[in-house]
Amino acid sequence: MTDVIVTASRTVRGTPERVRAALADYAGIRPAILTENYSEYEVREGGQGPGTKVHWKLAATSKRVRDQLVEVSEDTSADIPALIESDQNSSMVTRWVVYPRDDENESNVVVITKWKGATGVGGFFERTFAPGGLRRIHETVIGNLDAHLNDSNLG
Numbered sequence: 001m002t003d004v005i006v007t008a009s010r011t012v013r014g015t016p017e018r019v020r021a022a023l024a025d026y027a028g029i030r031p032a033i034l035t036e037n038y039s040e041y042e043v044r045e046g047g048q049g050p051g052t053k054v055h056w057k058l059a060a061t062s063k064r065v066r067d068q069l070v071e072v073s074e075d076t077s078a079d080i081p082a083l084i085e086s087d088q089n090s091s092m093v094t095r096w097v098v099y100p101r102d103d104e105n106e107s108n109v110v111v112i113t114k115w116k117g118a119t120g121v122g123g124f125f126e127r128t129f130a131p132g133g134l135r136r137i138h139e140t141v142i143g144n145l146d147a148h149l150n151d152s153n154l155g
Contacts, residue, residue: 002116008138009110011101012146016080019098019107022149023083024049026072033144037137049083050074060133066090091116109145111138 012019022029027047034041039057046052052072059065068087075082075095083096092115099108113134 004115006113006134006138007110008135008142009108010139010142010146012098012107012109012142012149013105014107014146014149015105016098016100016107018149019109019145020081020083022145023096023098023109024052024072026052026054029145029148030054033141033148035137035140035144044069046072058137060137066092068092087115109142111142113138 014022025048027043031041034056037059039059041056042054044053044055050073054070054072055068056070057065057067066087067089069089070085070087073084073086075084080097080099085094085096087093092113094111094113097110097112099110101108
């Protein structure tokens with residue numbers, strides 16, 4: 001098996017603290033910013049940051065739906081902490097990191113997802129097509145986060 005790695009990033013208007021807090025809000029903000037690729041979203045434990053357990057189905061394509069039970073943790077070993085989402089039903093792990101930018105009111109959100117890919121012909125297609133689709137999903141979620149944080153009607 002070969003690791004499949006998908007990376008997406010985007011600048012978001014908001015301080016790193018505000019953006020990190022929004023990403024860690026699985027009970028309120030997270031479900032509001034997810035794309036139509038997510039369904040059956042349900043917080044099963046917690047709802048705020050590490051210790052949260054959340055379920056969703058992620059449809060990367062109409063034929064490829066992952067039933068995910070995600071456990072949230074935090075990696076504080078680096079200078080900038082990362083929010084870690086580990087799928088208990090697969091090898092998929094997603095890492096969210098929010099970096100400060102020169103402008104104090106902007107942050108760079110980087111998301112990296114990694115999983116053990118299939119072998120053979122199926123693995124070839126997975127490594128070829130899955131990264132682009134998941135990257136688009138992540139980029140849209142980050143864009144939705146930016147819009148959510150900066151919509152004056154949402155406070």
